[in-house]
Amino acid sequence: MKFAYTYSDPLLEETPEPALDWEVDRIYQDLGQRSELEQLFKDCQVNPPDRIFIRRLEELGDSVEQITSHLAQFETMGITLIAVEQNYNSAIKATNTHANLLKLLNEIQQQKRSRRIRQGYARNRLDAAPPPGKAPYGYRRGKAKYTIDRSTSPVIKEFFDNFLLYGSLRGAVRHLAKKYSKKISATTGRRWLSNPVYRGDTAYRNGEIIRDTHNAIISREEAAQIDRILRRNNRLPSRTASASRSLAGLVVCSQCRSHMSVTRVTLHRQKKEYLYLRPINCSQNPKCRAISYQQVLQNTIETVCHDLPQAVEKMNFTQLDEVKNNLTEAIIRQQKILEQIPALVETGILDAETGKIRAYKLRIEISTLQAQLAILPPVNLRSVAQAVSIPQFWLDLSETERRFYFREFIRQIEIIRQDKSWNLRIIFIF
Structure with missing residues (x-):
């Protein structure tokens, strides 16, 4: 006759599957408490099995003393104990097995100490308390939650407001350095934008997030807009998200499949400048010609005003x-x-x-x-599409503002060449 015993701490791990890989007559399974272990000892005294399978020795108690005491009880009853995951078999009496047991008990003692620390952290999670470590910039650590730091939170709010206005990570970083002399890297800025703490949530190392645990610096609507901008910018080529021109990163040549960059040309001793869209890595011979930036911009505005409402209407x-x-x-x-x-x-x-x-x-x-x-997508997409389908709306915007709205709706602009002429096709995000 063979028994099996498993123990799991609900604070630290999921409940193991009741069925094990080996065939046993009965499984004793504890969750948090060890009442089934007590029942196992009672049953062993009445009708002792030949073998008992466990996963690890530390499942037999909360301390090394309890574990060694239980091991001695099984040995007294003449029951073979097998710890499958630790390759331990109490029936083997070789000297190296006893040495292995001492080594395992020493490891268990260290693991128990680490486990108690993790249990403390787990209990803090149950109370939605902040994780250990320094509070994020803009907050202080309170007794049970984060509290807003009045001296640094305005810097964070200014950073988010600038990003929401212009949709540029590097631009928001430069803005902080200029206005507050607060120098951060673009990587730090990206962490701020995606950090749940600034939205009033607490995140833990296991990836779990609890909402509304403390006062937020940005609203839920602002957070949703930031997430949309970040997803939108991830689709763009490197460093074009903060480019000054509204079409940067959006235009692709359909003939050579290369993204097109904005090139500025000036004449000698003249202030006037000319802007062109030129393929970055053209594989054609001869190379695809550059196209006037202003013409592409004008055609883009006209196409958006005509096609965007129709594209929105096709959505389910x-x-x-x-x-x-x-x-x-x-x-x-x-x-x-x-x-x-x-x-x-x-x-x-x-x-x-x-x-x-x-x-x-x-x-x-x-x-x-x-x-x-x-x-x-936002529920007011129809009304937004109607508002931006007016040509004057686009003409009244600055290049930076146009960049924001173009990327809100457009995934890609394809330049379709036809001999010496060209036209464009817009691929919308939805």
């Missing part, structure tokens, strides 16, 4: 609304379950720790659903 808003409704309903269901947790703990149906674990997992699930909802 019914399906989009269905997705949003399903996500919203799922969030509401999870929130209702979350509201019932305190009553279940109070009536004794759930103990306090189990209630915290369940509430924590529900908050993670809600955060995931809300993140999926935030990345969907």
Whole structure:
């Protein structure tokens, strides 16, 4: 007869599968407490098995003393204990096996110390407390949550506002250096833009995020817009996201499939400049000719005004609304379950720790659903398309402002060459 025993800490790991790789007559499985281990000892005294399988020796107790005591009990009863993941077999009496046991117990002692630290961090997560380490720039560490630092948070807010206005990471970095003498790298700026802390959320090293744990520096609407801009800029060639010209990074030559850069040409002793779009890596012979930037810009505006409303009308808003409704309903269901947790703990149906674990997992699930909802297109896309389909709207904008709106709707602009003439085709994001 063979038994198996498993133990898992719900704070640190998922519950293992009840079925093991080997055939056993009964499985004793503990989660958090060791009541099944006590039952295992009672059953062994009545009808001892030949072998007991465990994954690791540390599952037999919370300390080295408990583990060695339980090992001695199994040995006294004449039961062979096999720790599969540690290659330990108590039936082997060789000297090197005892030496191996001493080595394992020493490792277990170190692991238990590390485990207690991780358990402390896990309990802090259940209370939505900040993770260990220095608070992000713009915040201070409070007793149970982050608090806004009044001296540095305006710098963070200015950085986000500039990025939202112009959609340029490097431009926002330069703006901070110029206005506040705060010098950061573009990599740091990108981390700020994607850091959940500035949105009022707490993120942990395991990748889990809990929403609304402290006061936010940016709103949910601003956060969703930042995410859209970052996804949009990721599609552009390197360093074109912060380029001054509105068509930079968007135009591709359909003949040589090369992206086209903006080239500036000036005449000797004249202030006037001429802008051209020229292929960066043209494989044709002869090379594809440069095209007037202003002509492409004018044709782009005309095409957007004509084609954008039609492209928006082709979108399946019914399906989009269905997705949003399903996500919203799922969030509401999870929130209702979350509201019932305190009553279940109070009536004794759930103990306090189990209630915290369940509430924590529900908050993670809600955060995931809300993140999926935030990345969907805005509901007012039709009205926005109508507003930007007026030519005068584009003509009144600066190049920087046009760059922002072009990239909000356009994925790519293809220049289609025909002998000495050309026309363009716009590929919209949606």
